Amino acid sequence: MACAFRRSIACQLSRVLALPPESLIKSISAVPVSKKEEVADFQLSVGSLLEDNNPQSQLDVQDQARRLAEKLKCDSVVTAISAGPGTLNFKINRELLTKAVLQQVTEDGSKYGLKSELFSGLPLRRVVVEFSSPNVAKKFHVGHLRSTIIGNFIANLKEALGHQVTRINYIGDWGMQFGLLGTGFQLFGYEEKLQSNPLQHLFEVYVQVNKEATDDKNVAKLAHEFFHRLELGDVQALSLWQRFRNLSVEEYIQIYKRLGVYFDEYSGESFYREKSRDILKLLDSKGLLQKTITGNVVVDLSGTGDLSSVCTVMRNDGTSLYATRDLAAAIDRMDKYNFDTMIYVADKGQKRHFQQVFQILKMMGYEWAERCQHVPFGIVKGMKTRRGDVTFLEDVLNEVQSRMLQNMASIKTTKKMENPQETAERVGLAALIIQDFKGLLLSDYQFSWDRVFQSRGDTGVFLQYTHARLYRFDEVLYKSSQDLQPKHIVGYLLTLSHLAAMAHKTLHVKDSPPDVAGARLHLFKAVRSVLANGMKLLGITPVCRM
Known part of the structure; x- marks a missing residue:
């Protein structure tokens, strides 16, 4: 292996x-393979090395690189040493390199890349990852897809590196929307529809009551009263809410099965409705609460005392807010898991919210607030099915499966298989994930079904095809572990797939002499193993036939 x-x-x-x-x-970093020119195998940036030891030598990095190259000698491992623009370049004995890498892939199996010296001395941590977090009583919205697959990737990567990971799905199961939904169901709900298609019916009720509340102040008032009853623990209101929550979680679990995602803990905002009162008392005891003219209770974050920047922690009717419950949840998780890092995977629109929550935790005296991190991501634009604009993830998954089945049926080389629907969904999911992970997570991107299902180029379908049909792997794992961006792994896997495809055309196994055939088969098995490792980290289930 490279190390x-x-x-x-x-x-x-x-x-x-x-x-x-x-x-x-x-x-010392491995140099990416280039189709256009012969490149070194490893490279050292002389500038970064000298910067640590002698800043004056930065004046002539090129000269320093040349002088250093002259002092070094080739041996049985290093066959060539040269100075580049501020770099030292090393070429390795090709036969040794090939044998070592293939042997390491075979020996390490699913741990290949993770045993690298790049990770030596890495302290093992307790990591909490909160992701997905859909809203109860609404069908699983496509807006939660990115949080789900990104959070799953981060949890997979941390787990693979040996950290103790707790995956939490913090469901949106409390708040003013339940005042609206409870009122809406009492006004427009039908028991038969709730039993036959629960979340679809609740979604329709929610849309209708929102419209009514906008036009009719009395409906808005009833919604406020319903949520107030919930907060006070009214038995009838809580019973209806509990029913909505149970129906929702049952449906979500089925969606997560299709995505290949699991959680160690399902919690929700409702778990912290009572603990929110304790948070308010604690904030008050520390002199951090102030009341505005409208009667809302806030924490002043301005640092100047002029309330130019505040976070509302209680409404004027005494009900709690999202921020109050997040403060309670963070403190509870520290008590429960004693985490070293807690990662919140949520869209970039929530950046300010998390900044405020982390700031208040620090103001309360919790130094561990520094260990809380928000991983933001952009939005997906233009996700449509054949029936038009798409709202629900279930529709996207069904569309992925049906389109992939059509594609597979139209390709002559498609193998016969026992469960084509399952294969189609797995390949389709790989396509969705790769399109999502190719760029920076923070970037918005335009969704395209055509790009998703291309079997050539940098796509998930091509990745799955190569698997069904290496030495920088530890470096890309290391980069992704540092910045939690999956694009490093995606780029590597796609490059490896393109190289494997080129090799497949020229390095024939069939009809070759036994020793040559064996060596080539070993190479393709190693490629397949590395591809499978990387795909699993990304949350993709590799397929063996397609």
Whole structure:
């Protein structure tokens, strides 16, 4: 594997620079393969190395690189050393490199890339990841798809690196929307429809009551009263709410099964409705609460005392808010899990909310607020099915499956399989995930069914095809572990797939001499193994026939 060669280079450098090899290993990076030109196998940025030791030498990095190259010698491992623009370039004995990498892939299996020295000394942490978090009594909205697949990727990656991960689905099961929904169901709900298609009916009721509340102040008042009854623990109101919640979670679990996603804990805002009162008392005892002219209770975040920046923690009718419940949830999770890091995966529109929650936690004296992190993401534009604009994830998954089945039926090379629907859904999901993960998570992107289902180019379908039909892997895992961006892994897997496709055309296994056929088969098995490892981290289930 690459780390053995990095260490060999680092040992040579350490003798010349009088630095321990361990301090040099992470500065030596594998060079991406280029179709256009022959490139070095490994590279060292001389500028970053000298910056740590002698800032004056930055004046002539090129000259420093040349001088350093002259002091180093080739050996049985390193076959060529040269100076580039501010870099040292190393070529490795090709036969040794190939044998070592293939052997390492075979030996390490699903742990390949994770045993690299890049991760040596990595302290194992307790990590909480909160993701997905759909809203109860509404069908699973496509807007929650990104949070679900991104959170799943982060949890998979942290787990693969050996951290103790707790996956939490913090469901939106409390708040003013339940005042509206409870009132709406009492006005427009039908028991028969609730039993036959619960979430569709609740969605229709919610849309209707929202419209009515906008036009009729009396309906809005009834909604406020209903939520107030919920907060006070009214038995009838709570019974209706509990029913809505149970029906919702049952349907969500089916969707998560289709996505291949699981959670260690299903909690929700409702869990913290009573603890929110304790939070308010605690804030009050620390002198952090102020009342506005309208009667709302706020925390002043301005730092100047002029209320130019506030976070509302209680409405004038005494009901709690999202922020109050998030404060209670964070404190409860620290008590329960004693986490080293807590990651919230939520769209970039919630950036201000999390900044406020983290700031208030610090003001309350919780130093561990520094360990809380919001991973923001952009929105998906233009997601439509054949029937028009899409709202629900279930419709997208059904569309993915039906389109992929059509594609598979039209391709002559498609293999016969026992469960084509399951394969179609897995391949289709890979297509969705890869399109989503190719860029920066923070970026919005335009959804395109045509791009999703291309079997050529940088797509999920191509990735699955290559799997059904390597040495930088530890580096891309390391990069993704640092910035929690899946695009590094995606880029690597797609490049590996393109190279494997090229090799497949020229390195024939069939009709080759036994020793040659065996070596080539070993190569393709290794590629397949690495592709499977990477795909699983991304939340993609590899298929073996398609």
